[in-house]
Amino acid sequence: MADEAPASASRVDLVRALRATALTALLAFGLFLPLIAFRTVQDIRGELILETRWPLLFTLVGIVAAVRFVHELVIAPWRARRALRPAREPGAAARAVEKISPWARPFLLGFVIVYPVLALALAGPQGAAKWIDNFGIQILIYVMLAWGLNIVVGLAGLLDLGYVAFYAVGAYAYALLAKTFGLSFWILLPLAGCLAAFWGILLGFPVLRLRGDYLAIVTMAFGEIMRLVLINWVSLTNGYAGISGIPRPTFFGLPFTAADDGFAATLGVEFSPIHRLIFLYYLILGLALFTAAITVRLRRLPVGRAWEALREDEIACRALGINTTNTKLTAFAMGAMFAGFAGSFFATRQGFISPESFTFMESAVIVAMVVLGGMGSQIGVAIAAVIMIGGTEIMRELDVLKAVFGADFDPTQYRMLLFGFAMVLIMIWKPRGLIATREPSVFLEERKAVSRALVREGHG
Amino acid sequence: MEVFVQQLINGITLGSIYGLIAIGYTMVFGIIGMVNFAHGDVFMVSAFIALVALLILTTWIGIGSIVLALLIVLIVSMTFTALVNWTIERVAYRPLRGSFRLAPLISAIGMSIFLSNFVQVAQGPRNKSIPPLFGEVITVMSGNGYDVTLSYNQIAIWIVTAVLLGAFWFLVSKTALGRAQRACEQDQKMAALVGIDVDRTISITFVIAAALAAVAGTMYLVYYGVVSFADGFTPGVKAFTAAVLGGIGSLPGAVIGGLLIGLVETMWSAYFSIDYKDVAAFSILVITMIFLPQGILGRPEVEKV
Numbered sequence: 001m002a003d004e005a006p007a008s009a010s011r012v013d014l015v016r017a018l019r020a021t022a023l024t025a026l027l028a029f030g031l032f033l034p035l036i037a038f039r040t041v042q043d044i045r046g047e048l049i050l051e052t053r054w055p056l057l058f059t060l061v062g063i064v065a066a067v068r069f070v071h072e073l074v075i076a077p078w079r080a081r082r083a084l085r086p087a088r089e090p091g092a093a094a095r096a097v098e099k100i101s102p103w104a105r106p107f108l109l110g111f112v113i114v115y116p117v118l119a120l121a122l123a124g125p126q127g128a129a130k131w132i133d134n135f136g137i138q139i140l141i142y143v144m145l146a147w148g149l150n151i152v153v154g155l156a157g158l159l160d161l162g163y164v165a166f167y168a169v170g171a172y173a174y175a176l177l178a179k180t181f182g183l184s185f186w187i188l189l190p191l192a193g194c195l196a197a198f199w200g201i202l203l204g205f206p207v208l209r210l211r212g213d214y215l216a217i218v219t220m221a222f223g224e225i226m227r228l229v230l231i232n233w234v235s236l237t238n239g240y241a242g243i244s245g246i247p248r249p250t251f252f253g254l255p256f257t258a259a260d261d262g263f264a265a266t267l268g269v270e271f272s273p274i275h276r277l278i279f280l281y282y283l284i285l286g287l288a289l290f291t292a293a294i295t296v297r298l299r300r301l302p303v304g305r306a307w308e309a310l311r312e313d314e315i316a317c318r319a320l321g322i323n324t325t326n327t328k329l330t331a332f333a334m335g336a337m338f339a340g341f342a343g344s345f346f347a348t349r350q351g352f353i354s355p356e357s358f359t360f361m362e363s364a365v366i367v368a369m370v371v372l373g374g375m376g377s378q379i380g381v382a383i384a385a386v387i388m389i390g391g392t393e394i395m396r397e398l399d400v401l402k403a404v405f406g407a408d409f410d411p412t413q414y415r416m417l418l419f420g421f422a423m424v425l426i427m428i429w430k431p432r433g434l435i436a437t438r439e440p441s442v443f444l445e446e447r448k449a450v451s452r453a454l455v456r457e458g459h460g
Numbered sequence: 461m462e463v464f465v466q467q468l469i470n471g472i473t474l475g476s477i478y479g480l481i482a483i484g485y486t487m488v489f490g491i492i493g494m495v496n497f498a499h500g501d502v503f504m505v506s507a508f509i510a511l512v513a514l515l516i517l518t519t520w521i522g523i524g525s526i527v528l529a530l531l532i533v534l535i536v537s538m539t540f541t542a543l544v545n546w547t548i549e550r551v552a553y554r555p556l557r558g559s560f561r562l563a564p565l566i567s568a569i570g571m572s573i574f575l576s577n578f579v580q581v582a583q584g585p586r587n588k589s590i591p592p593l594f595g596e597v598i599t600v601m602s603g604n605g606y607d608v609t610l611s612y613n614q615i616a617i618w619i620v621t622a623v624l625l626g627a628f629w630f631l632v633s634k635t636a637l638g639r640a641q642r643a644c645e646q647d648q649k650m651a652a653l654v655g656i657d658v659d660r661t662i663s664i665t666f667v668i669a670a671a672l673a674a675v676a677g678t679m680y681l682v683y684y685g686v687v688s689f690a691d692g693f694t695p696g697v698k699a700f701t702a703a704v705l706g707g708i709g710s711l712p713g714a715v716i717g718g719l720l721i722g723l724v725e726t727m728w729s730a731y732f733s734i735d736y737k738d739v740a741a742f743s744i745l746v747i748t749m750i751f752l753p754q755g756i757l758g759r760p761e762v763e764k765v
Contacts, residue, residue, distance in 0.1 A: 432563075
């Protein structure tokens with residue numbers, strides 16, 4: 001008898017798993033039937049006709065069913081068993097993490113500083129351009145934006161879905177002022193930051209009474225209004241066509257050209273376009289680290305503490321006599337200022353800007369980085385930015401997939417698709433983000449991180 | 461005057477579409493307190509499902525009666541879109557219920573990105589246009605060399621919207637299901653204690669929201685004759701504006717808000733600048749949120765410690 005029981009139990013499990021798999025397959029069939037099995041294409045006369053893709057439909061349904069089957073038979077029982085086990089003390093892995101974590105920050109910092117040198121050494125001057133530009137600079141722009149937004153969302157707890165508006169203010173401010181008045185990057189950088197901060201206060205004022213989702217929606221509307229104005233105010237912004245020919249950055253007056261007064265000629269080295277990329281890399285690295293340093297310092301100032309108190313409980317804040325209006329406005333202005341810096345860097349790096357770069361999707365991506373990384377955690381946010389932007393950039397490079405799926409397979413198409421899917425998955429897996437523990441900025445006797453279980457946001 | 465009447469007709473048509481989407485936002489917000497960011501994209505998906513169904517009926521089967529075809533398209537689109545939204549709720553929102561405030565919102569944004577890119581990959585990035593279904597128009601009045609016309613499309617949209625709203629109102633106010641929904645809106649725990657299956661009620665809410673969005677999607681396709689994968693965002697935000705304007709959580713409010721937004725948009729296009737019509741709609745959203753956060757028919761939110 002004793003031997004039979006597990007056998008019958010596993011048979012029941014199998015039957016149940018098969019039933020679940022069948023239901024999932026049916027559901028997947030229903031979901032994919034209209035838009036996967038049929039594809040609308042234009043024929044020669046420009047009329048829409050339908051093509052069918054039954055093999056693709058059945059492949060997808062098969063994949064979904066297989067995933068469900070494995071989940072039911074292997075993963076679900078394993079998780080159930082694990083849940084039954086008594087909670088253990090932090091294991092060896094957790095202790096190891098604790099041991100290396102003081103070293104992690106200097107190590108990462110060292111890595112990002114030598115990164116261009118490494119790229120040059122490993123990939124050569126030709127190959128390194130891609131690694132420095134697409135990966136290094138691109139990722140660092142987003143890290144900086146995410147750190148800037150982290151002040152608003154992570155520290156002050158104000159969900160801002162229109163952050164990209166301030167990025168646009170910075171970019172357009174730089175582009176227009178540099179083109180019209182010929183001012184240099186170093187003058188315009190603080191100016192663009194100030195303008196963006198000004199806009200932050202301007203847009204922050206009316207929305208101060210709102211909270212949570214409402215605030216998110218209003219800031220999103222502001223972001224969209226900004227973009228629509230940029231599109232339609234053609235006399236100033238040149239509309240959809242954008243602004244091109246924005247002055248490129250110079251090395252404190254030395255342009256990165258092959259000319260005699262250029263950077264290379266002055267220093268007596270051979271001209272190479274990679275010089276500019278390396279300069280841009282260190283520029284954005286400096287800006288990003290500046291953002292991080294300011295944020296870390298601000299957290300210890302009264303205003304930073306007020307931000308975090310506001311995030312945890314607004315009513316308690318008011319009861320304690322914190323001026324919530326000023327606190328929220330400073331958070332908005334600080335966040336916007338860093339977006340303005342990033343925007344002017346973006347403009348000088350691209351040499352061309354158009355409203356297409358400042359869509360709602362950008363805002364959503366930056367917010368996603370902050371939330372997925374763990375609101376308020378600098379390292380977590382940076383990791384999320386690296387994973388999300390680096391991951392999607394790597395999709396461009398995966399020629400391996402072409403061998404698997406055929407030559408006309410274009411991995412870049414699936415970038416945003418996977419991106420959205422990953423956002424949902426990470427939220428389900430870790431709703432509080434990758435690093436959800438809170439590091440206190442003031443403590444008694446011993447510094448202890450606040451575990452995620454104790455973190456509770458108010459309705460900020 | 462003639463221009464005004466014409467824009468009134470157009471505005472009510474557009475407003476009906478917005479109103480139908482807005483009900484989805486307002487119902488979901490009412491019951492689980494989240495802004496379903498992906499709802500605009502569900503609307504877009506439904507328009508694509510309607511497009512495929514319409515093409516099957518007209519080019520493969522060759523159905524003669526347009527009214528019959530439209531009816532079948534409507535039912536097909538409602539069914540499949542409901543399935544899609546049911547799955548979304550099950551996969552992306554239910555695991556996050558009771559989690560912290562921003563989690564479902566981020567999940568919904570992810571879902572929204574996923575849906576629009578899914579359609580882009582599956583159906584291609586181009587605009588899909590269909591020939592107009594009803595060519596004829598009725599001239600309502602004319603003067604100053606300007607004919608005010610009412611197309612069969614518009615009449616169809618009005619009738620379908622009115623009939624569905626009637627049915628929907630009946631469902632919510634007179635049936636056991638509607639009672640369960642209202643109970644869950646007020647207090648989920650208490651509703652569960654008195655024997656209401658809260659999960660099921662929430663699922664059904666998403667299904668109804670999707671079905672109404674599918675009606676709007678089909679109408680959008682028939683009215684404009686063109687749809688693209690990026691069409692979910694702007695109508696979605698405008699419908700959300702409508703829901704907020706009417707008072708989020710209030711069903712008649714959503715319809716009134718939808719009609720107002722539709723009217724403002726068409727009037728603005730006619731009398732001011734067509735380029736800035738979206739700016740007008742978004743500005744209404746901002747102004748409502750700031751000065752009238754509870755909306756026209758909503759209840760003011762009470763702050764509790």
